[in-house]
Amino acid sequence: MNVMADDPEEGMLSWDESVFRDEHVFEIDYVPEAFRHRESQMETLKYALRPAVRGSRPLNVVVRGPPGTGKTTAIQKVFAELDHQPGVRAVRVNCQVDSTRYAVFSRIFEELFEYEPPSSGISFKKLFGQVADSLVDNEEVLVVALDDVNYLFYEGEASDTLYSLLRAHEAHPGTKIGVIVVSSDLDLDVIDDLDGRVQSVFRPEEAYFPVYDVTEIADILQDRIDAGFQDGAVPTTVTDRVAELTAETGDLRVGIDLLRRAGLNAERRASRTVERQDVEDAFDDAKHVHLSRNLRALTDTERTLVKVVAEHGDERAGDVYDAFHERTDLGYTRYTEIVNKLDTLGIIEAEYEQLEGRGRSRRLRLAHDEDAVRDHL
Numbered sequence: 001m002n003v004m005a006d007d008p009e010e011g012m013l014s015w016d017e018s019v020f021r022d023e024h025v026f027e028i029d030y031v032p033e034a035f036r037h038r039e040s041q042m043e044t045l046k047y048a049l050r051p052a053v054r055g056s057r058p059l060n061v062v063v064r065g066p067p068g069t070g071k072t073t074a075i076q077k078v079f080a081e082l083d084h085q086p087g088v089r090a091v092r093v094n095c096q097v098d099s100t101r102y103a104v105f106s107r108i109f110e111e112l113f114e115y116e117p118p119s120s121g122i123s124f125k126k127l128f129g130q131v132a133d134s135l136v137d138n139e140e141v142l143v144v145a146l147d148d149v150n151y152l153f154y155e156g157e158a159s160d161t162l163y164s165l166l167r168a169h170e171a172h173p174g175t176k177i178g179v180i181v182v183s184s185d186l187d188l189d190v191i192d193d194l195d196g197r198v199q200s201v202f203r204p205e206e207a208y209f210p211v212y213d214v215t216e217i218a219d220i221l222q223d224r225i226d227a228g229f230q231d232g233a234v235p236t237t238v239t240d241r242v243a244e245l246t247a248e249t250g251d252l253r254v255g256i257d258l259l260r261r262a263g264l265n266a267e268r269r270a271s272r273t274v275e276r277q278d279v280e281d282a283f284d285d286a287k288h289v290h291l292s293r294n295l296r297a298l299t300d301t302e303r304t305l306v307k308v309v310a311e312h313g314d315e316r317a318g319d320v321y322d323a324f325h326e327r328t329d330l331g332y333t334r335y336t337e338i339v340n341k342l343d344t345l346g347i348i349e350a351e352y353e354q355l356e357g358r359g360r361s362r363r364l365r366l367a368h369d370e371d372a373v374r375d376h377l
């Protein structure tokens with residue numbers, strides 16, 4: 001850019017100059033206007049939910065795919081369309097936040113009634129009854145998306161929650177509920193891990209969201225650039241580099257975060273165009289967006305275990321437990337549950353090793369660079 005020679009702030013952009021047109025398009029809660037390369041998945045969802053619009057119970061769906069492949073966005077898009085249909089209520093529950101059956105139904109209650117259930121606490125039965133009565137009285141079909149359902153499994157609440165939703169019509173005749181279960185944990189077999197009593201009523205359609213390839217990523221990021229940056233601020237060579245780095249991680253969220261950070265780096269250099277070096281400089285931070293999101297969702301106890309593993313490096317599970325127990329007073333069973341959860345979330349690695357003549361034991365270590373974990377804890 002041209003910096004005026006007599007500009008007292010030489011080397012800086014003035015407050016109203018920016019590479020961005022609308023920085024909001026890079027925020028996590030932004031729902032993009034165009035949603036490309038997910039046509040078949042959107043078809044599956046619409047096919048399954050179409051009966052709801054006619055007043056019948058919809059088909060259930062399992063949505064699976066690695067992080068950052070558009071699963072939540074697909075639900076948001078379809079639900080936005082359903083919102084215009086009379087007689088249908090669509091509720092997305094983020095199970096990272098609401099990870100028990102009670103919390104899931106409280107969230108549904110809140111969406112239906114537009115106020116929270118009494119905080120003094122009512123029994124689950126009563127909460128469930130009020131939700132069901134409201135649906136029957138108003139002749140409404142309910143579609144519930146359990147987003148990031150893996151968190152219900154970690155808490156041992158998945159079977160009970162699904163049982164209540166899927167068999168609601170038995171306890172409360174006339175209720176029509178369809179469930180979309182969304183999981184980004186590919187090691188979790190959503191159906192196999194449910195109790196038999198739930199499996200017998202759960203025969204879902206499947207929608208799989210594969211990682212985007214580099215060309216698809218470039219297409220999607222180009223839309224974001226057009227909406228978020230000033231014309232000409234991001235040359236194609238830079239977009240291609242961002243797409244390449246994003247493809248290495250498989251998570252579109254990394255690409256979006258990388259664009260924003262690269263834009264900020266360009267502004268720091270007082271430049272109106274983003275250069276490749278701005279991208280390279282931002283990648284170390286951007287590639288950890290998923291880690292940072294996972295760490296933020298942990299409870300205090302779970303965080304404590306991450307810290308203990310960081311301090312103890314590559315040690316046996318039994319030794320790490322001693323340190324963990326000293327700080328939290330928790331028992332071995334709970335400890336093992338948390339180890340398994342952190343392992344499935346890809347925060348720690350817990351690998352078995354054969355002990356001479358004494359069976360097997362696990363060694364625990366961080367799955368990421370220690371500094372990155374500490375920075376985001």
Ligand SMILES: Nc1ncnc2c1ncn2[C@@H]1O[C@H](COP(=O)(O)OP(=O)(O)OP(=O)(O)O)[C@@H](O)[C@H]1O
Pocket residue numbers: 027028030031032034035036037038065066067068069070071072073074148183184209220252253256
């Ligand atoms: N096809 C697409 N077009 C435009 N933006 C997309 C597309 N797919 C994903 N995104 C964007 O990528 C980011 C991650 O997408 P989303 O949250 O839907 O992924 P997810 O599969 O639900 O991830 P997770 O499993 O980690 O919850 C969001 O900012 C979303 O807007």
